[in-house]
Amino acid sequence: MSRYVIGRIGQAALVLWAAFTVSFILLQALPGDAILIKFLNPELGLGPEQIADIRAAYAADSPLPVQYLHTVANFLTGNFGYSIHAGVPVGDLILANLPQTLWLASLGFLLSVIVAVALAALSALAPFSWLRAFVQSIPALFISTPVFWLGILLIQIFSFQLRLIPVINPGPWQALVLPVLTLAVPISAPLAQILMRNIDHVLTEPFVAVARAKGASHRWVLWKHVAKNAVLPTLTIGGILFGELLAGAVVTEAVFGLNGLGGLTQRSVNDQDIAVLQAIVVFSAAAFVLINLTVDLLYPVFDPRLRVKQGAVA
């Protein structure tokens, strides 16, 4: 077991280092840099010598390997540098955006799982075939709903017309209701679809026919055999979707004016604020590694065959 864990941690560290290095190289390859954009921007009206001075002060012209080692050393000591654009430490920026993102992503994900499971269950158990067909078409509808439009619509109805939930100065829970709804719709769609398709697929497996032949009811077969088998691929997709949620709720954040890593990423790309982007990449890589590790560890819970395999490793 410990070898397994150490191996996984080593792997995670390697992934993180690779993510850091690749992103460092890619970010350096961008045509501009934050210092250039911030100070060259005509808005400040600086002369060429002044800009040269500032570049020198930021050591922006020192050789790349030196900058790389410098940045690695800083990251290892938890110093993520400063956002040139916002004029605050990157760590503060991440901290200001992370909690909201985590809440939004977790609740959005939770709700989308509930919606997906409900849809899949309905599609498998609904009494009429027209109802099943309708339920099965819902994911397609959800996926084609523009998030932006949905967010605005929800705000218009619930906040501006019915005046139930303020968008400005909301309480901590009020702030999450509409964005979580908005997020859950597009995320639940692929989950529901995969769940439905797998249920259909597993239903055609020979062991289901055997169980049926033994006199098991449709409901019992679904619950005992099909659900467990259909959940595994969904779990994998779910892990990826959740990872995306952490940095991907840009539109939702913009519409609701929420802080979040998505918006921060978008703004930092726009301003080519390399220090911020570098930190976000490393953070996102860490989150993905963590989520995938969790998914890997959850697999055996659902599939006893994997449990045996893992036991052999440990």
Place this chain on the structure above:
Amino acid sequence: MTLNSRFGTKAGLAALVGATFLTGAALWSAGALAAGAEGAPAKGGTLVYLEQQAHTNLYPPAGGFYPNGGILNQITDKLTYQNPKTLEIEPWIAESWTVNADATEYTFKIRPGVTFSDGTPLDAAAVAKNYDTFGRGNKDLKLPVSEVINNYDRSEVIDPQTVKFTFKKPSPGFLQGTSVIGSGLVSLKTLALPYEALGDATKIIGSGPFVVASETLGRELTLKVRADYKWGPAKLEHQGRAYLDEIKYIVTPEDSVRIGALLAGQADVIRQIQAYDEKQVEDEGYLIYAPSTRGVNNSVVFRPDNPLVADVRVRRGLLHATNTDEIVSTLFSANYPKATSIIAKTASGYVDLSQRLSYDLEKAKALLDEAGWKVGANGRRQKDGQVLELSAYESLPQPQNKETLQLVAQQWEKIGVKLNVLTADSGSAVVNNLDPAKAPVSPAMVGRADPDVIKSQYYPTNRNVLLQKGGNSDKVQAFVDEKLNQLLDRLASEPDRAKRLAVAGDVQNYVVDQAYAIPIFEEPQAFAAAPYVKGVSFEAVGRPSFYNTWLAPRR
């Protein structure tokens, strides 16, 4: 020696003030006066102000960015106050001042008893330190020089309430420069911080009527009133503390959410409202404020270093092919007056050049024909196998800039010239826009209520919008216009007020004559406010001031 000596004759000043007042008494000032007539201001309450974008670095010289200015204007005071109606410079933190005849020495008497919100005195020493930093920058702290201060040499503290500034060359724009957002006075503690720490609003310690109480980075900012504030601009009717208890800035990027929140009573004032939304807001009985930024108009400029637009006849042709009336009436509202020179009517030194900015397709075609660009088989103008195809990058901060450029492109299409309107992330846009080969055409504007603004815009070592050699772009091959630069130099260093305004007129004439710029409209900063928000005012370049603002009971 007082204020007047610098302005030349009293009569000249009076004429100037009269003229600017007549032309400059814009919609909003009338509104502000009317609001004052509605009974006594009520104290207390929180003003909820929706911002479109989060503020960035709050080092005062970076106050030009609209969201930054909207904050700095409440928390910092300036040495002088520029009356937004008359554009006259009035006492504020400086009780009085003297300027020598050639505008190389300025001496200010500082009002006694002023303190920063950290309790330290705002005295001559603090003022000297502020201007040494703004005028020279600080390499160790990476603080850049302020755009509005030209030719700065040094300061001298004569006594605790008197400070003298010396300049290397005449700097007649300096007095006005002491009144702008970018010259907000901050405490020594703030000035000791490196540039990259000044995005944290709580670190910006000013002496203004409001103080930063708390901040959620990128999302929310709360200002609290300073109860002991008693040093507002001397000539303002309102003295003492501000009426509001609190101002809450909430970043709400989405246009429709800001408007919806205002109309649903969740917010009191919103910044940045598009012209096409104005009617909806006014129909509900809410108010639009569109104070002018009084500087160089929203224009399209050429980069003559690019051979395609190096010929003045080509530029003139494109100028006459641009239908400004159509742009203003299609995309904008009455709050966006059509430009009649390269600077706004309300800017000092303005001359009316509307005759020379006419829309005249026949003239445009003739000019391009004359320059050798003939219409080819595909309807495009060609010369020596080259097609007259130009590109411009959209400027995100300017209102409906992409739509404006696209309309210009349609208009130029009529005479066979193609304009590609490009969109890019602001990073690439900044870099590409500094390359005359990639951006032979560019949108441009800048606000400041002093003729120096023209120099800021066109001078190679300032904003350099025409991209002359020796400026902020290393991509320029050869283009330099010595005549223009000499005029701009004179503009920034002519101590005699009347002569200086004459030079301002010469520059406007010259830029239009060379068709370096096609002025489109006078850019305001547009706000909407609930009707119960009274006494909203704006400084001379359209940044809001809430010192005088109060909340009447909601109906």
